[in-house]
Amino acid sequence: QVQLVQSGAEVKKPGASVKVSCKASGYTLSSLYIHWVRQAPGQGLEWMGVFNPSDGSANYGPKFRGRVTMTRDTSTSTVYMELSSLTSEDTAVFYCARDSEGSVDVWGNGTTVTVSS
Amino acid sequence: DVVLTQSPLSLPVTPGQPASISCRSSQSLVHSDGNTYVTWFQQRPGQSPRRLIYKVSNRDSGVPDRFSGSGSGTDFTLKISKVEAEDVGVYYCMQGTQWLPRTFGQGTKLEIK
Numbered sequence: 001q002v003q004l005v006q007s008g009a010e011v012k013k014p015g016a017s018v019k020v021s022c023k024a025s026g027y028t029l030s031s032l033y034i035h036w037v038r039q040a041p042g043q044g045l046e047w048m049g050v051f052n053p054s055d056g057s058a059n060y061g062p063k064f065r066g067r068v069t070m071t072r073d074t075s076t077s078t079v080y081m082e083l084s085s086l087t088s089e090d091t092a093v094f095y096c097a098r099d100s101e102g103s104v105d106v107w108g109n110g111t112t113v114t115v116s117s
Numbered sequence: 118d119v120v121l122t123q124s125p126l127s128l129p130v131t132p133g134q135p136a137s138i139s140c141r142s143s144q145s146l147v148h149s150d151g152n153t154y155v156t157w158f159q160q161r162p163g164q165s166p167r168r169l170i171y172k173v174s175n176r177d178s179g180v181p182d183r184f185s186g187s188g189s190g191t192d193f194t195l196k197i198s199k200v201e202a203e204d205v206g207v208y209y210c211m212q213g214t215q216w217l218p219r220t221f222g223q224g225t226k227l228e229i230k
Binding site for chain 2: 035044045046047050059061062095097100101102103104105106107108109110
């Protein structure tokens with residue numbers, strides 16, 4: 001079945017960067033876009049950007065532009081999201097999710113990132 | 118950007134009773150291709166979101182038929198005909214008509230009375 005499996009929890013200091021992975025299985029990664037979504041503790045879902053695994057292009061939300069980079073490794077069907085200049089406000093669960101015809105149909109298991117000095 | 122406003126934000130429901138969540142958009146969500154890309158997700162405590170409904174009213178495989186979606190233009194509704202204990206969680210609407218950015222409603226927390 002289609003799955004998106006994300007990397008494990010991270011603890012980072014303010015000012016550092018974090019790189020989260022999202023490994024796809026059960027379908028061809030290049031066939032569908034991947035979105036990244038942030039969820040701060042007790043808060044709602046916040047769209048960060050979308051990545052095209054076919055050509056490696058990305059569109060980033062204005063709030064994250066300049067701090068986020070999305071990449072892929074086609075040999076392992078893995079997409080990455082790197083967020084730099086972390087602050088305590090970046091403490092959150094980060095999700096990857098597969099695009100599907102104007103929707104999102106499959107979500108990753110989430111990666112908790114804690115930013116603390 | 119499209120702004121989605123959900124109401125209510127908190128929804129206490131007695132088991133067996135119906136529940137309804139509204140999602141209103143700041144602009145029409147009818148796409149130029151004729152489709153309306155409104156999705157509903159359920160997020161149970163400690164879990165990833167799960168898609169329930171796509172394109173306004175299409176239920177995903179495995180989703181109980183007590184869940185239904187309706188609406189058009191700027192007003193959309195998720196209904197649960199008879200709430201069960203396992204329905205506890207937060208429900209979000211999302212639009213995909215404006216390709217980017219994707220936007221979500223604030224979420225509606227459903228709890229059992």
